[in-house]
Amino acid sequence: MAARLPGSCMKHRSIGLLLLVLAVLLPGVAVSAQQQDAFAAQVAALAGGFAQQAEAVERLGASGDPRALPILRALSEGRLRKLPDGIVLEPGAEAPSEAEAIRINNRVRQALRGALGRLSIVSPDPAERLAAAEAVFRSRSAENVPLLETALAREGVPRIRAQMELALAASRLVATDESVKRAAIARLGGSGSTDARALLLEARAANPSLLLEIEAATAAIDRQLAIRRTGETLFQGLSLGSVLLLAALGLAVTFGVMGVINMAHGEFVMLGAYTTFVVQEACRGVPWLLPWSLPLSIPAAFLVAALAGAALERGLIRHLYGRPLETLLMTFGVGMILQQAVRIAFGAQNREVLSPAWMQGTITLPWIGVPVTQNRLWIIVFGLLVFALVVAAIRFTRFGLEMRAVVQNRRIAATMGIRTGRVDALTFAFGSGIAGMAGVALSQIDNVSPNLGTGYIIDSFMVVVFGGVGSLAGTLVGAFTLGVVNKVLEPWAGAVLAKVAVLVALMLFIQRRPRGLFALKGRAAEA
Amino acid sequence: MSATTLAAAPPAGRARVTLRLVLAGAILLLALLPALNRLPADAALHVSDFTIAVTGKWITYAILALSIDLAWGYAGILSLGHGAFFALGGYAIGMHLMRLIGPRGVYGHPVLPDFMVFLGWPELPWYWWGFQHFPFALLMALFVPGLLALVVGWLAFRSRITGVYLSILTQAMTYALMLAFFRNDMGFGGNNGFTDFKELLGMPLNTGNARAVLFYASLAALLGCLWLCARITASKLGRVLVAIRDAESRIRFLGYDVTQHKLFVFVLSAMMAGLAGALYVPQVGIINPGEFSPGNSIEAVVWVAVGGRGTLAGALLGAFSVNALKTWLTTVAPEFWLFVLGGIFVAVTLFLPRGLVGLLDRRGTGR
CATH class of the missing domain: 1.25.40 (Serine Threonine Protein Phosphatase 5, Tetratricopeptide repeat)
Structure with a gap:
């Protein structure tokens, strides 16, 4: 207790005293002693009559001195106190019992508004x-x-x-x-x-004499604005494209590579989003973990969706190989069941998934000056990263090799000792897991609700078909093309018509190139 | 796309006779329903207004199922967009019904429907012209779906888009239409669609009389469609369609014009779906863009799958049984309906590839 005594004494000191000490001790700092005196005098005047107060407020406001800001703010909120002898107390300091609040009238209030407005330009x-x-x-x-x-x-x-x-x-x-x-x-x-x-x-x-300069200046601004608008559209397009890419990438594996049509794909995305929500809720108990719940959700969502996918493939889809229409209907039913199960378990209303602090806010892209929201930027990065991972997994791992072997020639692969059934299950689980990871990303920009996935399934199929079934590069190009085209059309046609126009354009495109942008050639294409 | 040999040949022999008898009995029973509705409310055989309304709705669903069966079961065209043809037919009649409201709307405008007054439309857009005449509206209910099917089908079949690709294309079609019809500036009532109808052909809707007339009209349409489908499937054309379903390339190399055959059946099927929609809307009293939702179309496909595709009786059986189950379950345990429906999707594709009709056939479900 003894140690705290000097501290509690300190709280009673008046501003004037402090400033005096400062002025004596630090004569060489930026503000000269003279200015210090002027400041102290104005602060002291705040304890005077209304006219005196108003004048002091105006002077403090004009001074541009950041120290005046808390004092004036306290005064306007009635928190500034003075001792009976007229000494103004530092705002927020513990006041002795004899201190009283400084009262102000409307004129002072008006002066305060102006002064505070000007002073906020030097606010900390x-x-x-x-x-x-x-x-x-x-x-x-x-x-x-x-x-x-x-x-x-x-x-x-x-x-x-x-x-x-x-x-x-x-x-x-x-x-x-x-x-x-x-x-x-x-x-x-x-x-x-x-x-x-x-x-x-x-x-x-x-300024008629400066007309030329003004014209030149506005033209320069128009140019910059046009560049920025293009940049914005492009970014929005890339952002939409990355979302499409994430949603379609899993499909590119299950539909494109395996040829299994999975209408429950959107529901796997939805499962991923709900996994994100569950991981976040689990992290609530451990405060330091909470900001990292989103990165933690990525492997969790992959696992959940992959397990669901493996179960679906082993349990149901495998009995329908070679019957794509039946697979389509059956998986649609599975999607329906998954949706309703989630609706019952979590409720029909949207669930809130928070963005970690490092994903919030906007940043301005250098050199074109386009403001972009950070979470969208992260999703683009994430989409490209996942794409690279998928390509690497298929090209460089043992699993990828077996998968390609089974796709190319199931029988020969089997005679080489590859367990084709296991590869089928793993491939399908892999594609479903990617859908789960897409769900993590979508939880950041879309409502986490049971029908989250339905909005993406048709678009995803379009991306895969447009890009060329079986071609991952096609999926990448297809996703970003569709995203950008959508956003370029939007200002003219509106969001819905743009979407309709893209769908129609796609149907016409398929006329010209039925096998998509990146058509597989050779024997594999005929399978 | 490999041929789906599972789409059954119609049952033969005794099973076939049984099926026909059951079908005739069911239709006779249906025809009796409105008469039974006229009995005094306390009579043992009295049928409630609700039953009439619901059964009338199911009959239109059965026409939709029949149209899907014709395209899918016989020609192998799995359309996931038949709900769009159904909805377009419904919208066509809906436009007529809206015009008939006339000055009785909330805003009392003599020509413009309420939503147009509300949105500040100065006059009727050109595509609403003529809809005050019933024959024109009915014609449009058939023509517009047919035209859409012609365009989409021509684009698709010409490029030999088959199988799941075609399914997804048609699903995208109905999805795009749903998005478009949700827009207010399309001039079709946006989100709310059309409702609050007053009368049709001079008879006030929502009376027992109107219900009975619409019921019999639907039944007649169903019988007409059934007759037409039976004629087609029994003809040489029908056999070519089945052959296309089972081995499209072979039929093409044999010299048949596959595109034209498929186009014919697809357009006809779309018109039947449009007719079903036109009969559906006056009975339920509302049409909105939700009818375009891809889920509706795929649900209708499952009716056919449940009944047994490739048999006309199967389509009817499926439409009635699934919808009866739906009506019952959504009142008893609404939250379970989607589980059951999803379960039906799975069970039918895995265990009942030939549907309920397949059970009747003693030749078994051999693959």
Whole structure:
């Protein structure tokens, strides 16, 4: 207890005292002693009458001093206290019983609003600074120039700096000096922002002499916007493509390589998504594990779906080899049962799967300035990774070799000592497991509900057929092509019509190339 | 695609006679139902309005099953999009019924249906013209599905898309149509579709009279379709179709035009499905894009599989038995229905490849 005594004494010190000590001890720091005195004097004035308060608030606001922010905020929220002798206490400090809250009136409140708005540009919170810079950009007043200059001198975060420079340019655009304006127009032209474009168009009337510069600047912005829009569409297309790739990759193995048509494939994806949910709930008991529940779900979802797939193949599908239409109907029934079982076990409503912190938020892609959501970016990476893994597994492992052997010639493979039944089961389990992993990815961007898979099954088949049955490279190209084409069409036709148009286009495409983009050649194609 | 020799040859001998007798008896019984409905409510043989409504619905399902059986059971075309033809026929009659509402709608507009007034459409779009006439609407109920089948079928059969590829293509077709019909700007009522019908051919719907008339109309349509299918399957054309089903390439090399044969049967089948839809909608009083959902089409395929494809009686038997089971189970234990339906899919394909009709046949289920 004794050790804490000095601490509790410290809490009682007034701001004025602290500043005095600071001023004496550190005369050489950035803020000069004179400024310190001015700051301390303004803070002390907050304990005075209303008129005095309002004036002090305005001065503090104009000072651009970040230390003023917590004090003014406390004042506006009625948390700022003073001692009877007029000494203002540090906000948040434990106040002695004789301290009383400083009262304010409407005039002070109004002054506070303005001051807080300006001060937030030097707030310690980067998000607040960014918001303030955006607000200043929109207010377009020449008065903000000195404030912005002080803030810019302190600012270290590049993104906020850029926004502040933009705001500065916008504020200078309403200044009087022609050369300053010219520089501001050039700066706005380089920004590539729609707000800056609107600002420039607005400034046209007031600055007839600068019309040429303004035209050039808006044209530059339009170019940048066009590039960015293309980039955005492309990214959305790649994102959709990666989702299609993940959903179709398992199908490319079971349908493409094995020739087994599995309408329950979408339900395996759904099982993967629910596995993710279950793993997350299991991780809740262990807080440090929770952020890693998603990576942990990947092998779990693979296993669950693979086991379900192996059971389906051994139990049912194997009796229907060579009868594709029956397999189709039977697996559809299995999908129905799986869906209803999950609906009963987990309820019909959507289940929430959280994104770990490292997957949240957006980042801006360098060089084209396209903002992208991180989880979509991760899914693209994940899709490509899974694709590489599948290709490697088929090409370089013993299992892959046996699988290709069985597909090419079952009888010869059997005479070579390959247990074809086991290979069938493993191949089907492998394809189903990939579907499960797709479910992990989909849990991040889609509703985890019992009918999650139904929305993807038709698209997945389209991807496989389009790419060429039996060709993994075709699946890759097919998925990304369909994704990008879909997103390119969307602005013109709307989401639904784009989808319909793609389906129709696919039907026509199959006319030209019935075996898909990457048709297998030779004897294997006839099988 | 290897031939499916499992699609049964129709039962022969005594089994065939039994089947025909059962069929005739069942149809006679069906024909009696509306009359029994007229008996006083406390009579022993009284049949409730509900039974009439449900049975009338099943009859239209039986027509749908028959159309699928003709394409799948005889010509080997497994369409997973017949629900789309059914729904299109339903929409055609639905448009007529909407036009007949006239100024009795909620908004009281003399011409425009309620949803168009609500969405601020200035006038009737061109594709709604003519639907105020019943014969035109009925013609469209047959023509539109037929045209769609012609286009899709021509594209598919010409490129020799067969087997599961064709199935998935037709499934994509109905899926695309579902997405399209969900859109409000298509002019077909979007999500809600058409409902709140008032009358048909001058008789107010939702009365015992209208129910009986629609019931008999459906039954007559069923008998007509049955007769047509029987004629076709018994003819030389029918035998060529079966041959195409079992060995498509061989028939092509023998000089038959496989594409034309398949196209004919596919279009005819689509028109039958459209007719079924046209009879279905006035009886249930609603049509919405949900009818296009791929699940509906595949469910209808399972009726045929359960009854026994490749036999016309099997299609009817399957449609009635599965739907009776569905009606009963969805009231008794709704959450189990999908388990049962899924189980039927599995059981029929694994253990009853020739359906219920196959059980009658004493030659067994030999593969």
